[in-house]
Structures are given as structure tokens and as C-alpha cells.
Amino acid sequence: MKRVAVLGGGPAGAMAAAGLARAGLPTVLLDEKLAWEKPCGGGITYKAYRQYPFLLENAVPKKQIFETRLSEPRGGSVSMRLRHPLVIYSRRDFNQMLLDRAEAAGAQLEKERVLALEPRENSWGIRTRHGVLEADFIVAATGARNTLQSVGTEWKPGDTMCALGYYVPGTRAEVDIQFFPNFEGYVWVFPRCDHLSVGICGKGVAAQEAREQLHRYMDEHGIPRTGATFYAHVIPALERPSWRSNRVGGPRWLAAGDAAGLVDPVTGEGLYYAIRSGDLAAQAILHDGVEPSSRHAVYRSLLHGEFLEDLAFGAGLAKRFFIQEIMFSSVPARMIELMRLSPRMRDIVQDLFAGTQRYLDLKDRLLANLNGTLQETIYGALLGHRVAGEGTQA
Numbered sequence: 001m002k003r004v005a006v007l008g009g010g011p012a013g014a015m016a017a018a019g020l021a022r023a024g025l026p027t028v029l030l031d032e033k034l035a036w037e038k039p040c041g042g043g044i045t046y047k048a049y050r051q052y053p054f055l056l057e058n059a060v061p062k063k064q065i066f067e068t069r070l071s072e073p074r075g076g077s078v079s080m081r082l083r084h085p086l087v088i089y090s091r092r093d094f095n096q097m098l099l100d101r102a103e104a105a106g107a108q109l110e111k112e113r114v115l116a117l118e119p120r121e122n123s124w125g126i127r128t129r130h131g132v133l134e135a136d137f138i139v140a141a142t143g144a145r146n147t148l149q150s151v152g153t154e155w156k157p158g159d160t161m162c163a164l165g166y167y168v169p170g171t172r173a174e175v176d177i178q179f180f181p182n183f184e185g186y187v188w189v190f191p192r193c194d195h196l197s198v199g200i201c202g203k204g205v206a207a208q209e210a211r212e213q214l215h216r217y218m219d220e221h222g223i224p225r226t227g228a229t230f231y232a233h234v235i236p237a238l239e240r241p242s243w244r245s246n247r248v249g250g251p252r253w254l255a256a257g258d259a260a261g262l263v264d265p266v267t268g269e270g271l272y273y274a275i276r277s278g279d280l281a282a283q284a285i286l287h288d289g290v291e292p293s294s295r296h297a298v299y300r301s302l303l304h305g306e307f308l309e310d311l312a313f314g315a316g317l318a319k320r321f322f323i324q325e326i327m328f329s330s331v332p333a334r335m336i337e338l339m340r341l342s343p344r345m346r347d348i349v350q351d352l353f354a355g356t357q358r359y360l361d362l363k364d365r366l367l368a369n370l371n372g373t374l375q376e377t378i379y380g381a382l383l384g385h386r387v388a389g390e391g392t393q394a
């Protein structure tokens, strides 16, 4: 192959470019902004830095958070110390680190907006303000607002959730997650090195309504908006049927990260999937045993082997988790109540935070632990004790 063009230089594009360039393929990465403060919490799970230790072992400023608090109006609050910290970056720093890595591997980085794609028989023309660039293969990593309509996920109504928030001066030692009754989403407070990323994501909710909900939360928790910077974006949250028809690749193109809809539909975690899919896209393109025009099939099967099925299953779970009621209370409220009393339940939530609990296995694990959890809960309730060392607040 003479040249691969990676469109978009977020985590997905930067990882793909690094993998391709390291293997010696001439690789050009085009991003209209290069490193920027992309609206995001910036939280990296254990699952991500366990697989890619460089995400933790580097000199870039970051915050490692062990303390978390989960709350729901009817379930109260529960605090938990994470076994594996959540690592929180500013996205500008994080993207810059990944772009530096791609450049060091030999990728050519260009600050350019891709305006249009021109498919040729065995190649692509990539139109920018400065002309048309030729490439044999492309990786579309242009994020959730991909405007290149011939590649990547074809969004259907209901396949995204709104996400908005504020970068607020100040910092703290604890991550806060707040659920609300009948609300498919949550508020987060993620401490970064010198500011907080405070935001809300919600599916099926108008941005204005979500913003008002967030304002109420910030007012109630004494988080000021003066001096804070507003941000808004969308998070892919594919409905279950959309996963079946999801367009992750085609002849001589692959889509990675948000442009391929690869985000956890329950938590909104996208950074791991962007990084992993960027890496897998590079592996698929480098797969010499298959014609370039068929390498999208290799990519799809790599994604399938890892997480496509789990994310699709998670899409079915999301609504039930956020909206379904169990005995007049929401699932998050019941989860918080159980966490106060049952170490087994806390173990499960630990793994959900770490990103290591597959949705496909969650039901079996919950059922397998149900007896023990119920026993712990009943004893806990009868004896009125809490899990050792953990704070609670009804």
C-alpha cells in the first residue's frame, strides 16, 4: 500500500496512525484541530490502562482517583474506595500525548479539515481546502459528529445521547456520580489536576432539560458556574437493532471510535473503545493475507471477538438499568442500597467501574451472588451494620 489516510486525530485516529506508521506504512493523519479540549470527562478505566500501560505510565499531568460516591434521591448515597483508580486527564493533554506517539512512530500529522471523500476504483481522493490527497485506504476516526456520510455509523434517531457540562476551577479528591429517577443518564463530577469536569449525559432528553437538571445539581452541591467554561457534545448510544446494521467498515475503509458508534451504552465510556478500535483497525489494515478491499471483514471479526456483542447487549440493558423500577424504586437506588449492605454487590460495582465486568455475564454473576447478597443484606439490615470502612448516607 502506498498510503493510508487517518481522518481525525482523537484517541481512535491517533492509535490507528501509530500502529500503521510503526509497521512502516506511509500514514498521514488529518485533523482540523489536532490536540484540543474535546468535551469529555476524561476518565480512563482500569481496563484501558491494564491493556495499554502507557496510558498510566507517562509524564502527562493526570489525576488518579480512588474515592467515589454514588447517589440517587431515593437510594441515598454510598461511598466506595476503588481497587483500581480512575485516571482522569484533560483531553487536550491526553490527545497531545497520543498524537506525539503517532508522530514519533512516523505518522505525518496535518492540521486540515476533510471536506469530502471521492471514492476511486482502488483508492480514495480526500478533499481538503488545499486540494485532493490520494490514499489507498482510509480510517474514519472523525468522532460522533462525523460529517463524512459515506463512511462510519449511519445514525438513526435515538442512537445518541446528549452530553454537556462545565469545566469548573478547583479540584477535589472524589468522583461523584448522581442518578435521577426516570432519567436515562447521570451527572458526573470528575476531578482533574486543576479543575473539575462536571457534566450530565442523558438519552431521550433535550439538551436544555439536561442543562437545567445539571444546574439544579450544581446549585444544590455548591458548585459555582462563575468562571466555569461550558461544553456540549453528543455521545453515541446505539439502540440494540442499530448494532446489527452498524457500519464499521467497507471496501478500503474502516471506522474507529465514536465514528463507528463504539461506546458503552450504559456508562458512556468511549475512550477505551476508541483506543482499542484504533489499534484493531491498524492490525486489520496490516493483515497481508487478505485483499485490501476485504480487510473490513477482518476488522469486523476482530471487533466481534472483543466487544461488539457485549456493547449490543449493554444497549438492551441500559434502559432497564436507568428506567425500570424494582419494588417502587429505581435500579440505581436499589444498587446503592445493596452496596451499603453487601460486599458482593460492591465487588460487582468495583468491576463495573474498572470496566472489567462484561454485560453478557452480569446477569449470571448477579444471580450467582444473589443468595449471598440477600443473606448479607438481611444480616446487614438486622444487625444494622455497614460494610467495614465505607461511608454511607441515607
Ligand SMILES: Cc1cc2nc3c(=O)[nH]c(=O)nc-3n(C[C@H](O)[C@H](O)[C@H](O)COP(=O)(O)OP(=O)(O)OC[C@H]3O[C@@H](n4cnc5c(N)ncnc54)[C@H](O)[C@@H]3O)c2cc1C
Pocket: 007, 008, 009, 010, 011, 012, 013, 030, 031, 032, 033, 034, 038, 039, 040, 041, 042, 043, 044, 112, 113, 114, 115, 141, 142, 143, 144, 145, 146, 147, 163, 164, 165, 199, 232, 233, 234, 235, 256, 257, 258, 259, 263, 268, 269, 270, 271, 272, 274
Ligand atoms: C461530555 C462527554 C463526556 C465524556 N466522558 C468520557 C469519559 O470520562 N470517559 C470515557 O471513556 N469516554 C467519555 N466520553 C466519550 C469520549 O469522549 C469519546 O468516546 C472519545 O473522545 C472518542 O474518541 P474518537 O477518537 O473516536 O473521537 P474524538 O475524540 O471525537 O475525535 C475525533 C477527531 O476528529 C476530528 N474531526 C472531525 N471531523 C473532521 C473532519 N471532517 N476533518 C478533520 N478532522 C475532523 C476532530 O477534530 C477530533 O479531533 C465522553 C463524551 C462526552 C461528549
